[in-house]
Amino acid sequence: MEDDEGGAMAEEAIVANGGEEEERRSSKAMVSSEQIDVEAYAALYTGHTKVIRLFFIADHCGNEAVQVEALRMAYDEIKKTENTQLHREVVQKIGGRLRPEYGLDQAWVDAIEHRFQLKKDKLENELSGYKTNLIKESIRMGFNDFGDFYYAHGHLGEAFKSYVRTRDYCTSSKHIIQMCLNVILVSIEMGQFMHVSNYVGKAEQTPEVQDPIIVAKLRCALGLAHLEAKHYKLAARKFLDTNPELGNNYTEVIAPQDVATYGGLCALACFDRTELKNKVIDNINFRNFLELVPEIRELIHDFYASRYASCLEYLENLKPNLLLDIHLHDHVETLYDQIRHKAIIQYTHPFISVDLHTMASAFKTTVAGLQKELEALITDNQIQARIDSHNKILYARHADQRNTTFQRVLQNGSEFEREVHAMLLRANLIKHEYTNRASKKL
Amino acid sequence: MDSVESLITHIQGLSGCPEDVSHLHSLLKQEEDSLQSQGSRLGSFLHLLDPSKHSLGYLYFLEAHTSGSVVKEEASGFLNIVANFINACSAEQIQVAPDKFVSICKRFKEQVMQLQVPIQGIAPLLVAIRKLQPSPEHLTALHPDFLLLCLLAKCYKAGLSILDDDISEIDQPKDFFLYCYYGGMIYIGLKRFHKALEFLRHATTSPMPAIHAVAVEAYKKYILVSLIQNGQLPNFPKYTSSAAQRYLKLYSQPYVDLASSYGTGKISELQSCFNSNVEKFKNDNNVGLVKQVLSSLYKRNIQRLTQTYLTLSLQDIANTVELEDAKQAEMHVLQMIQDGEIFATINQKDGMVSFHEDPEQYKTCEMIQHLDSSIARIMGISKKLKAVEESIACDPSYVTKAGRERTRLDFDDFDSVPQKFLV
Numbered sequence: 001m002e003d004d005e006g007g008a009m010a011e012e013a014i015v016a017n018g019g020e021e022e023e024r025r026s027s028k029a030m031v032s033s034e035q036i037d038v039e040a041y042a043a044l045y046t047g048h049t050k051v052i053r054l055f056f057i058a059d060h061c062g063n064e065a066v067q068v069e070a071l072r073m074a075y076d077e078i079k080k081t082e083n084t085q086l087h088r089e090v091v092q093k094i095g096g097r098l099r100p101e102y103g104l105d106q107a108w109v110d111a112i113e114h115r116f117q118l119k120k121d122k123l124e125n126e127l128s129g130y131k132t133n134l135i136k137e138s139i140r141m142g143f144n145d146f147g148d149f150y151y152a153h154g155h156l157g158e159a160f161k162s163y164v165r166t167r168d169y170c171t172s173s174k175h176i177i178q179m180c181l182n183v184i185l186v187s188i189e190m191g192q193f194m195h196v197s198n199y200v201g202k203a204e205q206t207p208e209v210q211d212p213i214i215v216a217k218l219r220c221a222l223g224l225a226h227l228e229a230k231h232y233k234l235a236a237r238k239f240l241d242t243n244p245e246l247g248n249n250y251t252e253v254i255a256p257q258d259v260a261t262y263g264g265l266c267a268l269a270c271f272d273r274t275e276l277k278n279k280v281i282d283n284i285n286f287r288n289f290l291e292l293v294p295e296i297r298e299l300i301h302d303f304y305a306s307r308y309a310s311c312l313e314y315l316e317n318l319k320p321n322l323l324l325d326i327h328l329h330d331h332v333e334t335l336y337d338q339i340r341h342k343a344i345i346q347y348t349h350p351f352i353s354v355d356l357h358t359m360a361s362a363f364k365t366t367v368a369g370l371q372k373e374l375e376a377l378i379t380d381n382q383i384q385a386r387i388d389s390h391n392k393i394l395y396a397r398h399a400d401q402r403n404t405t406f407q408r409v410l411q412n413g414s415e416f417e418r419e420v421h422a423m424l425l426r427a428n429l430i431k432h433e434y435t436n437r438a439s440k441k442l
Numbered sequence: 443m444d445s446v447e448s449l450i451t452h453i454q455g456l457s458g459c460p461e462d463v464s465h466l467h468s469l470l471k472q473e474e475d476s477l478q479s480q481g482s483r484l485g486s487f488l489h490l491l492d493p494s495k496h497s498l499g500y501l502y503f504l505e506a507h508t509s510g511s512v513v514k515e516e517a518s519g520f521l522n523i524v525a526n527f528i529n530a531c532s533a534e535q536i537q538v539a540p541d542k543f544v545s546i547c548k549r550f551k552e553q554v555m556q557l558q559v560p561i562q563g564i565a566p567l568l569v570a571i572r573k574l575q576p577s578p579e580h581l582t583a584l585h586p587d588f589l590l591l592c593l594l595a596k597c598y599k600a601g602l603s604i605l606d607d608d609i610s611e612i613d614q615p616k617d618f619f620l621y622c623y624y625g626g627m628i629y630i631g632l633k634r635f636h637k638a639l640e641f642l643r644h645a646t647t648s649p650m651p652a653i654h655a656v657a658v659e660a661y662k663k664y665i666l667v668s669l670i671q672n673g674q675l676p677n678f679p680k681y682t683s684s685a686a687q688r689y690l691k692l693y694s695q696p697y698v699d700l701a702s703s704y705g706t707g708k709i710s711e712l713q714s715c716f717n718s719n720v721e722k723f724k725n726d727n728n729v730g731l732v733k734q735v736l737s738s739l740y741k742r743n744i745q746r747l748t749q750t751y752l753t754l755s756l757q758d759i760a761n762t763v764e765l766e767d768a769k770q771a772e773m774h775v776l777q778m779i780q781d782g783e784i785f786a787t788i789n790q791k792d793g794m795v796s797f798h799e800d801p802e803q804y805k806t807c808e809m810i811q812h813l814d815s816s817i818a819r820i821m822g823i824s825k826k827l828k829a830v831e832e833s834i835a836c837d838p839s840y841v842t843k844a845g846r847e848r849t850r851l852d853f854d855d856f857d858s859v860p861q862k863f864l865v
Binding site for chain 2: 400423
């Protein structure tokens, strides 16, 4: 029992997205989620990520009914795994709001924990047996089984260690790939995306990586890692390169709808027009993903066609659901800001003068607000323009090359003079110090 | 008695041509001690010597005479004598014994400061410097004293003639640092912040084996002037000594704080930082400069507005820059237009300010002349740099050192150093 307690404490620290779950729970973004259909959403995923996502929705949506619904589904799902810690958690969260059969099932918990001990002893014995026999393949499988076992019970740290240990005993590229995929799965759940990048790299370096599904899985995992690290451009590229055979083969991590959403939003926030056209709109592979999430497809097309009002409207509608997504919710604000700024910059680019009233109605905002946004962008040097605040017009301003060249030349000249002069002075001082020292020595 | 009179005859006789002068010089050096001991009596003999013809002898006598402390009644007489001498003496003769001359001038300066009439010392010292310098590019020990007197007397323009010379030869590092510090202060007084920055930068970034008080004070002023001129904290170039980099910021913490609150661009923050540190600024006598930093923040904010707006109402300017009302904003903008810091027109009917581009087109004759002279100056400096580099390359100690290191390098190096230089 003590061993289990110790294990439980360790897993508290490691489990669920790197231990930041606590902070995320405290900063509850109360989101109205009339639109989210918990059942349909959860049906997209399997395995541990389903439970994690349901927990996240329960914590962050403001709606009691949805919360209870999510927790109920989580309970059912947890019963299918062997994770007693999560069971205790979900019961605590439900807090008796559901029918009594959704209470703490102590008998089940005890049975699981008993089986855990038995199985663990058995596996250990087997493993020590294999080690004395020194048969590489059986040792590898022994560690692998250990990893699976720990993972099913939610001891992610142990699972990670066991999977990593199989590395020394891998003999074929298939083994290596299996090992990498396992490690990636555990790392994503733990929220340690550094390992994800490492192991994707290792897997991709393995020769004979042929299976398109595996390639697609690896790309998605890497895309997620980049997304977490806020490298939105790289994330977009990875998601866009995922081939459609991924299908529903990686639902324990990511659903194809997510590939479309993440890829589409990151691309919109980071790519310029040509890249957007080539890599997203004309990308046949990605089109399969986009079909699954028609809103994203529509909003990308609207942006490209400069229908900013409707594009921003789609974004606003999607926002509540995106805030409930475990990977995306930190980045929604940043991505949205970037998309909005790009829209404004693109709008003003072709014109010499723009009437702020028309622009404000195109972006569905007030003239004062728009003026503030433009001021920030101009100060940041993203738009080359000046605002005529009296008549509320934005004038494009192109720096006079000739004048700036003259200015720069004069400035460089005077700096050069100053620097050389200072250099000569310093040389003189150093020479003096040197002669002083030399004369002292003599 | 005799020795003195015989000396006087020697002086009168041997002050003709340079060889005689050097002979005289060695004589005087021999008799130096006896002169010192009879110092007080020598005053009566001074009238026998003519300062312009017998400068060297006069110099020795005067120096021995004044080596004791000067009594108050004689003080003004002393000043007159020395001033006379300086104006009349011949440059070649005193350059034979420069340190005596320097010590006389220093005593002169101390007297002037004691009597609190620094303005009397300015003209004589200026003449003294010109006579002592072998060329206008030399820095003498008198430079910092002269600048100090100018500062105390608030005659900044007098110092300009000395400051405008570009110094290349330095005798004593200590003189140099003081010179840069005082020079920087004079330029600040004249509000030529560009030049002040240059001088203060010399004072803080020149090689110094250990940090000293002049560098610390100079750094404090350097931060303030840099804020006024550039709006940001100055960073240390690579050649700054490591001692300076480590310790200068440590000793000027309130100024660094001021710089960081300046960086936020908000007047209120800057004001509160100023209020909290006002005691320390008073102790360093920098309060006036800090007030100038405060007003420069307003200017900088208004200048930033010219980059974003073509026209802006006075009320909006007042709001953005945290001024009290449109009237104050109008006054600020008016002042800046007059100073030539921004280009704008104020429309009082609408309460609007229109900002214009810099009308400088770089097409006028003056601009071409300016460019031309700049090119000539830069070519001159490049030549000087090349000359210095060549002289160092031929310097035996450098060649020895380079030769030593060369043997460690590639054997196939064709630039072989002559054998005698290889240690």
